[in-house]
Amino acid sequence: MTDCDCNExxxxxxxxxxxxxxxxxxxxxxxxxxxxxxxxxxxxDFQEDPDLKQDILxxxxxxPCTHCRGTGKVKMPDVPRMTDAQRARHQADLDHEAxxxxxxxxxAYMSGDYWS
Ligand SMILES: [Zn+2]
Ligand SMILES: [Zn+2]
Numbered sequence: 001m002t003d004c005d006c007n008e009x010x011x012x013x014x015x016x017x018x019x020x021x022x023x024x025x026x027x028x029x030x031x032x033x034x035x036x037x038x039x040x041x042x043x044x045d046f047q048e049d050p051d052l053k054q055d056i057l058x059x060x061x062x063x064p065c066t067h068c069r070g071t072g073k074v075k076m077p078d079v080p081r082m083t084d085a086q087r088a089r090h091q092a093d094l095d096h097e098a099x100x101x102x103x104x105x106x107x108a109y110m111s112g113d114y115w116s
Pocket of ligand 1: 004005006007008009010011012013014
C-alpha cells in the first residue's frame with residue numbers, strides 16, 4: 001500500500017530494501033562526530049579549519065554521533081537485495097548527489113569561497 005500515484009515506481013511506492021550497518025562515521029561508537037573527516041585528523045585538517053582545535057578542546061565533538069544519533073548503527077540501502085528497478089533508481093540518486101556536490105564545489109570555487 002502506498003499513497004504515491006506516480007505509476008512508474010519511485011522510492012516512495014517501491015522503497016528499496018535496507019540493512020542495518022555499523023555507522024561508518026563513528027565506527028559504531030555512537031559518539032564523537034567529526035563531520036566528514038571521520039576520526040583520522042591530519043595536519044591539513046587543522047590548517048584548513050583554524051577553529052577545529054578549539055572545537056575539540058571545547059568538547060564540540062564529545063557529543064552523540066549525529067549520523068546515527070548515538071546508536072552506532074545506520075540503515076543503509078541493501079544493494080544486493082534490490083530489484084533492477086530499485087538499483088537503477090539508487091544509482092541515479094548517487095549520480096544526482098555527486099552532480100550536486102560537484103556543482104556546489106564549482107559555485108563555491110567561482111565565487112571565491114572555496115579557500116576561505
Ligand atoms: Zn511513486
Ligand atoms: Zn555514528
